[in-house]
Amino acid sequence: MKFNINAGMAIKAFTVAGVVMAMASCQKMDTPGLGEYPADANPPGGPLKFYAAFDGTTTNPLMNAVDSIRANFASDNPLTSVDGVSGKAVKGESKKFIKYAKPNDWGRTAKSFTIAFWYKRDGQTKNNKGGNGPEYPISFKSSNGHWSGANLFVIIEGNNEACAVKVMIADKTNADNWFTWENSNTIPGMLDNKWHHVALTYSETTSEMTLYLDGVANTNVRKWGTHGPINIDESKISEMRIGAGPGTNYDSDDWLSSSWKGELDQFRMYAVALPVADIQALVSGKK
Template sequence: MFTKNKITGSALLILMIALAGTGCQKEERPALGDYPKDSNPPGGPLKFYAAYENTSVDSIRANFGSETNTTFTQGITGMAIQGGANGYVVYPSANDFKKSTSMTVAFWLKKNGPNPAGGGTSFVFGLSTTKDIWTRMDMFLEFEDAGNPSSADLASAKFYLRDQWFEFTGAKRIPNILNNQWHHIAFSFDASTSMLTTYVDGAELTGLPAGFGKFNNDGGKPDFSQSAGIVVGGPGHFAVGKTPDGWMGNFGGAIDQFRLYGVALSAAEVKSLFDSKK
């Protein structure tokens, strides 16, 4: 037979267990995954996606970036990452993008003119490499600040792909993308044709010389197998523990909806990204 004291002790024990369970629930961290995602099956075409909704996480693999001197600002959709003269985000990898041959890199940017004098060339992003080449990168986009300088209405840009330069300089400068407004940029490379197509605000960039986008290195199919981390807002050196060359500056503007695909997006697919502000 239970005594009164035993009953009281049992009730107290049950109460303590219940309170302990409640306390544990309050201390649990929020579940991972509370960030924007695209519909993309495992191993699907979208290899890397950072929406910058008050976090630098890449949604594809919950791959958190390491932020240096950056903040968040109003983006084309929700929030965006805001860089500066010393601001950039480093990711340890671009997931399995390194297996790609065809590819697309797409993002939104907003910048008010080129970097100020002495600020260096503006690197929007840099895909670093473990291979010992002087650029330390397999792919990047930068805006020139000297020689063929950029301006608010004409951007002198260079897209670099596996040691081949596609130069939007002189008469090929890109109009009105550094005018402090949001603009969508996409570079789509099709390994079956070895051709790079450039899109600005959802439309293919025209007025380029015939054969401008022909990629002649790596047998016409870029080899990303030795790619390492990726830097958004600066040169890829930061991802491999190296110091950028003196002329290499950080972007200093805002970037939103940064995507890497392992396929060449079509013109219609790029336009859809632009129209939906993705």
């Protein structure tokens, strides 16, 4: 009997399709299904590279910490959901923090940048053993071989009478710089158990970082020589942490391993240095 080639091919294709469908139906889903979560005006490829509002109202903590730009789910979110400056926020705890694999493509695309967030903290910052020490709203744990184990972190440290803000960045060559507001430049009123907005902007044109608190620029602008583009090695970011430093000695007083003990809300990362009008719009809109 002569076999019809086209019919044979159709049978084969049907069989393969059936196998594929069966495999797909059994596939384990590693991330939650997409639901409703806060979006922000940002065209494809726009300057806003990461945005977590922590506004989820589901029982799934990973969905509650989803990044709205790329639907990037946290790999771990052990933090409690609380009322925020707008909608919900997260409450930091000792030795706990939110983990993401990457800040999307921020590390690859940012030459200038803005990191902006709302926070609330009552009084003296503490290390994980309860002694006075720094707390970290954000850090990038890194495999770059830098002494800190990071290529970026932000520190808030002190009490309500005198609070320091410190930012460390290491570039692709492990050349690093500290942008700090400390010692005679500490800031009063930051840790009064009220919501405050922080924005940190770095300009590749001037190699300068400006600290904005509640939309007002601090007069002490910090500079990294003539460094130019920030030039972080995105491939070496092994974990993005919201609410902790890059260290792993969680049960000690290690300053690099300290976690944030206050509240955090509306976390944004831009690949541009936002102008003051845009920062003030975030403040007035509680965004």
